[in-house]
Amino acid sequence: xxxxxxxxxxxxxxxxxWLAEERRGDVTVxxxxxxxxxxxxxxxxxxxxxxxxxxxxxxxxxAIKQSRGDLIxxxxxxxxxRTTLPRIGHSHPVxxxxxxxxxxxxxxxxxxxxxxxxxxxxxxxxxxxxxxxMAEGEVPEAAVAxxxxxxxxxxxxxxxxxxxxxxxxxxxxxxxxLTREPLELPANRALRLQALTRGDEGFILSMAYSTQRGxxxxxxxxxxxxIGKVAVEMDIPExxxxxxxGEVELTECETVNKFAGSKVEPPQFTRGYGLTFGQTERxxxxxxxxxRSLRSKELGVEVSNSPAHDEEFVLxxxxxxxxxxxxxxxxxxxxxxxxxxxxxxxxxxxxxASASAKEAAE
Amino acid sequence: xxxxNFAYLDEQTKRMIRRAILKGIAVPGYQVPFASREMPxxxxxxxxxxxxxxACLMPEDVLKVIDxxxxxxxxxxxIRKFFEKTAEVAVTEKTRxxxxxxxxxxxxxxxxxxxxxxxxxxxxxxxxxxxxxRETETRKMHALEEYGLMHVKLYEDIAKHGHxxxxxxxxxxxxxxxVMDPSPIxxxxxxxxxxxxxQLFGAGREQRIYAVPPYTKVVSLDFEDHPFDPSxxxxxxxxxxxxxxxxxxxxxxxxGGRMFVCSDTDYCAERQATGHRGRLSPSQDLEKxxx
Amino acid sequence: MLEKQMSDQxxxxxxxxxxxxxxRAFRAALEALARxxxxxxxxxxxxxxxVSEAAASLLLTLCDPETPLCLMGAHDTPEFRDWIxxxxxxxxxxxxxxxxxxxxxxxxxxxxxxxxGTAEYPDRSTTLIVExxxxxxxxxxxxxxxxxxxxxxxxxxxxxxxxxxxxFPLGLDFYFTSxxxxxxxxxxxxxxxxxxxx
Numbered sequence: 001x002x003x004x005x006x007x008x009x010x011x012x013x014x015x016x017x018w019l020a021e022e023r024r025g026d027v028t029v030x031x032x033x034x035x036x037x038x039x040x041x042x043x044x045x046x047x048x049x050x051x052x053x054x055x056x057x058x059x060x061x062x063a064i065k066q067s068r069g070d071l072i073x074x075x076x077x078x079x080x081x082r083t084t085l086p087r088i089g090h091s092h093p094v095x096x097x098x099x100x101x102x103x104x105x106x107x108x109x110x111x112x113x114x115x116x117x118x119x120x121x122x123x124x125x126x127x128x129x130x131x132x133x134m135a136e137g138e139v140p141e142a143a144v145a146x147x148x149x150x151x152x153x154x155x156x157x158x159x160x161x162x163x164x165x166x167x168x169x170x171x172x173x174x175x176x177x178l179t180r181e182p183l184e185l186p187a188n189r190a191l192r193l194q195a196l197t198r199g200d201e202g203f204i205l206s207m208a209y210s211t212q213r214g215x216x217x218x219x220x221x222x223x224x225x226x227i228g229k230v231a232v233e234m235d236i237p238e239x240x241x242x243x244x245x246g247e248v249e250l251t252e253c254e255t256v257n258k259f260a261g262s263k264v265e266p267p268q269f270t271r272g273y274g275l276t277f278g279q280t281e282r283x284x285x286x287x288x289x290x291x292r293s294l295r296s297k298e299l300g301v302e303v304s305n306s307p308a309h310d311e312e313f314v315l316x317x318x319x320x321x322x323x324x325x326x327x328x329x330x331x332x333x334x335x336x337x338x339x340x341x342x343x344x345x346x347x348x349x350x351x352x353a354s355a356s357a358k359e360a361a362e
Numbered sequence: 363x364x365x366x367n368f369a370y371l372d373e374q375t376k377r378m379i380r381r382a383i384l385k386g387i388a389v390p391g392y393q394v395p396f397a398s399r400e401m402p403x404x405x406x407x408x409x410x411x412x413x414x415x416x417a418c419l420m421p422e423d424v425l426k427v428i429d430x431x432x433x434x435x436x437x438x439x440x441i442r443k444f445f446e447k448t449a450e451v452a453v454t455e456k457t458r459x460x461x462x463x464x465x466x467x468x469x470x471x472x473x474x475x476x477x478x479x480x481x482x483x484x485x486x487x488x489x490x491x492x493x494x495x496r497e498t499e500t501r502k503m504h505a506l507e508e509y510g511l512m513h514v515k516l517y518e519d520i521a522k523h524g525h526x527x528x529x530x531x532x533x534x535x536x537x538x539x540x541v542m543d544p545s546p547i548x549x550x551x552x553x554x555x556x557x558x559x560x561q562l563f564g565a566g567r568e569q570r571i572y573a574v575p576p577y578t579k580v581v582s583l584d585f586e587d588h589p590f591d592p593s594x595x596x597x598x599x600x601x602x603x604x605x606x607x608x609x610x611x612x613x614x615x616x617x618g619g620r621m622f623v624c625s626d627t628d629y630c631a632e633r634q635a636t637g638h639r640g641r642l643s644p645s646q647d648l649e650k651x652x653x
Numbered sequence: 654m655l656e657k658q659m660s661d662q663x664x665x666x667x668x669x670x671x672x673x674x675x676x677r678a679f680r681a682a683l684e685a686l687a688r689x690x691x692x693x694x695x696x697x698x699x700x701x702x703x704v705s706e707a708a709a710s711l712l713l714t715l716c717d718p719e720t721p722l723c724l725m726g727a728h729d730t731p732e733f734r735d736w737i738x739x740x741x742x743x744x745x746x747x748x749x750x751x752x753x754x755x756x757x758x759x760x761x762x763x764x765x766x767x768x769x770g771t772a773e774y775p776d777r778s779t780t781l782i783v784e785x786x787x788x789x790x791x792x793x794x795x796x797x798x799x800x801x802x803x804x805x806x807x808x809x810x811x812x813x814x815x816x817x818x819x820x821f822p823l824g825l826d827f828y829f830t831s832x833x834x835x836x837x838x839x840x841x842x843x844x845x846x847x848x849x850x851x
Contacts, residue, residue, distance in 0.1 A: 008434045009443075079400035086372055180378075180719075182395035182569040185498050312496055322567045325405025326485070332407065332437050336430045336467045336625055339611055340529035340548040343595055348523055368672035376672075377717050380679050384715075385776040387687050388826045388839035390798050394776045418683070420676040476688075505772035537798055537841065539822055558801070560687045575687045575799035575841075 023068050037061035040137075046249075046278025047071055051320065052078030053179065053198050055248050055277050072200075072320050079321055087180075092242060094230045096252050096275075098151045101228040103279070106155045108221045108256060114152035119227060120279070155224035156254050156271065165256060165269040166299070185312055192294055192315065196287045197276055199318030205282060207308045207318075208289035216293050216306035220255040220272060227251045227279050251276045253284040257292055262300045270299050290314060369416040370448040375399055379417035379571070383562060386573030391536030392504070393487050393570040401566065408441055408466060410564030411483035414571060415464050418479055418562070419445065424452045426460035431468035431608065431625030438466070455628050467530075469551040471607050471629040474559035476576065482545040487565040487572065489533040489543040509541050512583065520588050532590075535581045536574060544580075550594040550608045555580040597622040602633035603640040663735035666699035668713055678714040685828065686837035690795045690804025692788055696833040700740075701732040707830035708755060708782050715780075716753055718742040723751035723767075726760025728784065748779070755782045758809035769823040778825055778840075783809065785831040797842040805847065806836055814844040 024031065038045055038061035048060040052075045060078060067073035103119025106112050118124075159165040175190035178198070183191065196204060211218050229249050233242045253274040261267035272292025274284035293308040307313050317323065367373065382396035401409040419425065425445055429438040433455040441464060442453050454460050457470040466483040474480060486492075490500045493511045503509065512533060519527040526532075532549035536542045544552060545563060555561065561574040574580060584590040598605045600621040607629060609622040621642050624630035634643070668674035674697040681695040698709035716722055722743040724733065737743055748754065748766035761781055770778035785807070792807040793814070806829070808814055817824045817840055824840030838844075 008436065009439050012436055012439060076400070076404070080402040083375075083399040083401070084366060084370070084372060087374070179397070179399075181397045184395065312498065316497070321400065322405045325407060325409070326567055327406070328404060329406030329485070332466075333430050333435055334467070334546075335610055336548055336608070337530040337546050339595070339609070339625075340550070342611065343593070344527060344529040348527075351524060369676070373671060373675060374717055374719075376675070376679075377715055378719065380683075381715055381720070382776075383683065384686055384780070384826070387683065387799075388841060389775050389822045390841060392775060392822060395774075418676075418680065420680055421673050422677075479683075501773050560683065573687075575839075577801045578798040 023066070032065055034058060034061045034065060037064050043279060044069075044071060044074075046276075046280045047201060047283070048074045048078055049277040050280050050283060051075045051198055051200065052082065054078050054082045057278075072324050076321050076324075083179075089234060091245070092233045092235070094232060094248070094250070096226065096230055096250065097154060099226055099228040099230045099250065099252070100147065101152050101226050103227040103281075104152060104224070105226075106222070106224045108223050109155065109158075112155050112158070112224075114148070121281075152226070154254065156256065159223070159256065159269060163268070165271060166259070166265070168271065183315060185315070187311060187315060189291075189295065189298075192311070193273065193275070193287075193291060195315045195318060196274070196290055199287075199314075200320035200323070201280075201283045201286070203318050203320070203323075204286040204290055207293075207314060208286035210306065211289055211293045211308045216296070216304050216309045218257050218289075218293060218296075220257050220289050220292060222285060222288075223254045223256040223271075225251070225253045225281055225285065227281065249278050251278065251280050251284040253281065253288045255285070255288040255292060259299065259301060265300065270295070270301075366448055368421075368449060369419045369445070370402075371399065371413065371416045375413075376417045379413055382571040383414065383417060383573060386562070386571050387560070387575050389540075390574050390578050391534075391540030391542040391572060393565075393572045395569055396571050398566045398569040403440065403444070405567035406485060407437060408464070408483040409566030410568075410571070411464050411466070411481050411566075412441060412444070412564070413566060414481045414562050414564035415445065415462060416449070418462055418481070419449045419451055421449070421451065423449075423461045424454050424459055425449075426454050426457060426463045426628075427465075428463065428468060428470070428626075428628075429466040430610070431470070432627040434627065456632075457626075457628050467546050467548075468608070468625060469547055469554045471604075471624070471626040473554075474557050476558045478559040480557075480559050480561045482547075482561065482563045484543065484545045484563045484565040484568075484570070486531075487543055487563065487568050487570040489531075489541050504540060507539065509535075512541060513585075516583060517585065520585070525588060525591070526584070533583050535583060537579050538581075541583070542572065542574075542580075548594070548608055549582065549590075550592045552580070552582045552590070553592055595622055598640060599624045599630060599633075600640040600642040602630045602638040602643075604630070604633060604638070662701045662732055663739040666701075666709060666736065667740050668697045668710075671713075674710075675714045678710045681835055682711055682714060682828070682837070685835045686799075686826065686839055688799045688804075689797070689838050689842045690790060690800060690806045690836070692790065692834050692836050694833050695830075695835045700736050701730065703727055703784070704733060704755070705784055705830045706833045707835045708784055710833075711782060711828060711830065711835065712737075712741060712743075712753070712755070716741050716743045718744070720752045721746040721750050723748050723754040723779075725754060725756030728756045728760065751779045753780050753782065755784070757784050764813055764817075764825060767825055769820055769825060772823070775822040775824075778823065780826045780828065782828045782830060785809065785829050788829055788831045788834045788836050792847060794845045794847050795838070795842050796845070798839070800842070806838065808838070808844065811844060811846055814838065814842075818843050 038057045044064055045057050045060040048063055049055050063074035063077040101117055104117045156165055178191055178194040229247045231244045231247050234245050235242045255272040256269040259268055259270045272288035274287030276284045290308055294311050296303045296309055303309050382394045385394045401412055427438045427442040429435040445451055446453055457472045462479045464481040488500050493515055494500050516526050530548045531543055531546040532552055534542050534544050558576050563572045582590040595609045601623050607624045610625045611620055611622055613620050678695050681693040685693045695707045695710045698713040700709035720743050723746055767779035789807045791805050793811055795804045821840050826840055827838040829836045
């Protein structure tokens with residue numbers, strides 16, 4: 001008599017077993033290994049590390065395998081793992097000046113000290129499907145240049161010498177940590193940048209794009225985009241000095257925007273900043289544009305009602321793990337709420353019907 | 363499960379959550395910001411409640427988890443299993459036996475007692491959110507006790523529909539100060555919130571914890587000429603005959619036939635076990651024959 | 654290889670099984686604050702004298718490097734500071750920056766020096782841990798959230814708690830500790846003189 005509305009434990013177990021089978025796919029096809037994903041789907045790995053806020057290519061590759069290539073699901077796995085890790089300490093700020101650059105381009109100068117280095121980029125490739133890859137992906141070795149040993153100065157530092165760009169004072173305050181403290185608004189720039197780095201690539205890209213199309217008018221130049229490895233140093237209290245604990249690959253983007261000046265500031269350029277793990281340049285550039293857009297108020301430039309100017313809108317909606325969780329939770333049973341709504345609607349219909357019947361009688 | 367700490371969260375995270383819970387107790391109905399962690403289940407699926415439960419659970423606790431009033435709905439099963447595994451606590455479906463009850467969308471029918479904690483999963487903790495989307499604004503409104511907007515909304519309902527058109531997540535005022543979202547429980551459950559147990563509310567994605575201590579005044583917002591009405595479907599339970607419980611409406615055949623059953627599965631089962639019968643109960647003769 | 658010579662005492666006194674002991678201690682603290690006027694056992698932490706077992710356990714349960722702590726009067730000893738540094742890591746601060754404060758009632762005066770929160774963030778206030786010789790369920794009469802009708806608690810004073818309640822939703826929250834006993838008094842509790850109440 002009683003309809004089986006209850007799923008329960010067995011349904012969950014069976015669903016998970018089926019999922020595992022689907023993940024593996026056709027067993028006559030060789031299984032993907034984690035190193036294969038790490039090496040050959042590196043840009044997916046980089047995205048998962050960036051939005052997962054954890055630099056570990058092997059774990060990111062594992063997450064991609066486990067999530068069947070659903071990158072948001074993979075980011076979620078990484079975040080959930082990260083949150084259980086004890087916080088041993090924090091590193092010194094990484095010095096991107098000293099980055100060993102694999103790629104470094106500036107759109108604002110034809111040439112700059114340190115040179116323009118294209119590096120491994122899709123730019124200028126013709127987007128034609130390479131059917132040879134259907135069979136095999138063996139490639140001839142690429143030419144190798146001598147590595148540059150001296151530091152590569154930031155392009156914006158040249159503008160800074162002339163006073164042409166708004167300067168960022170170095171601060172010694174410890175930045176707040178979005179993963180350890182609740183987001184509080186208005187957020188300072190350090191907090192905003194953390195949120196943007198963790199934010200969904202698609203969302204940040206679209207926000208950035210909207211600023212280019214007139215929603216929060218600002219025209220950005222890529223002052224510099226650099227990708228490479230930097231050393232991570234940490235103070236070891238027992239030693240009393242800092243040591244290098246490893247290195248991470250980063251993408252850093254600084255954009256420059258023209259600023260007509262205000263009552264207190266002369267005309268100059270302003271900055272937007274993006275920093276992400278691995279080679280993730282679409283994200284880093286997008287982030288720099290959105291960062292600059294969110295700085296409008298503090299820079300004293302015009303603030304519009306555009307979404308990308310709205311700190312609350314951007315920061316509260318950029319996290320894909322929050323967004324996807326809440327969006328997908330509407331799949332969960334809601335029959336208690338729905339029941340109460342149904343009763344209310346029925347009651348209102350009865351009231352309206354009796355009111356119109358009464359009217360007709362009169 | 364030795365890979366993870368007792369009750370999953372690390373101790374520093376638990377301390378942070380515990381401090382937030384205590385602030386919530388000290389200022390009933392005020393939403394305390396907390397640095398919600400990513401949990402191994404998605405945001406919106408009870409991460410706030412799970413974090414609050416994880417911060418509360420002792421090894422001696424007996425845990426009950428319900429969703430929509432039922433112990434055997436999939437998400438309730440999943441959360442119960444999570445704590446069985448990570449905290450190794452005893453679990454129960456009996457409301458009376460539980461020391462900690464995590465719930466989504468219902469308050470159990472049975473009166474809760476001292477020594478029990480009811481943990482609510484909350485999707486949108488801000489009762490003013492759908493009237494004012496900005497956190498900076500709603501925070502100011504709470505600070506100034508400026509709740510005019512909410513009263514205007516409810517009054518507009520009355521003007522338009524003849525009564526207040528909110529049937530769940532019906533806003534309450536706590537101890538005469540903060541307007542609070544009781545989570546999406548049906549308004550039928552609102553009067554139960556003045557209870558002997560401790561009520562804790564966790565909103566993971568929105569990073570808020572709030573609380574209602576025992577015996578705290580919880581008043582559903584209304585107007586003198588339109589008093590609060592905690593009504594429910596005008597039927598008895600078809601399985602146990604209860605006339606005073608919140609009911610699920612279940613469609614039972616292709617012709618739209620339906621039955622009404624208690625949404626609180628434990629309460630309903632216990633009533634049936636003690637001989638209560640409803641319209642569609644299995645025949646009593648058959649049962650006697652079986653005895 | 655610690656840079657400073659720690660006193661031996663600072664190395665002992667932590668919970669034996671931290672996750673489980675802290676969970677039990679938290680529940681005692683939660684019940685105490687949620688039901689003003691009730692007394693609860695809280696134990697497992699041992700700090701150098703004169704800190705009670707209840708206070709040490711509460712600190713171990715709630716404090717860490719993220720919670721500035723203010724030590725007042727006889728509770729501010731080098732031995733206890735070492736213990737805090739080793740076991741808890743809370744920065745020691747003055748009243749104006751304290752998230753938690755510990756001392757006897759007299760030593761904690763004036764309590765008006767501690768932050769009471771702001772209108773937008775009433776949670777940004779200090780929780781005071783008041784060490785007491787004894788605790789009992791008599792004395793001042795309490796009403797408010799957590800109390801079905803009325804309750805009583807041996808408060809060390811009346812007026813400061815009455816003033817504190819008037820600040821609601823701002824204000825200080827109190828724990829009272831003695832031996833292994835703990836009681837709580839949140840800002841939401843109304844305090845009246847037993848004599849007046851009768």
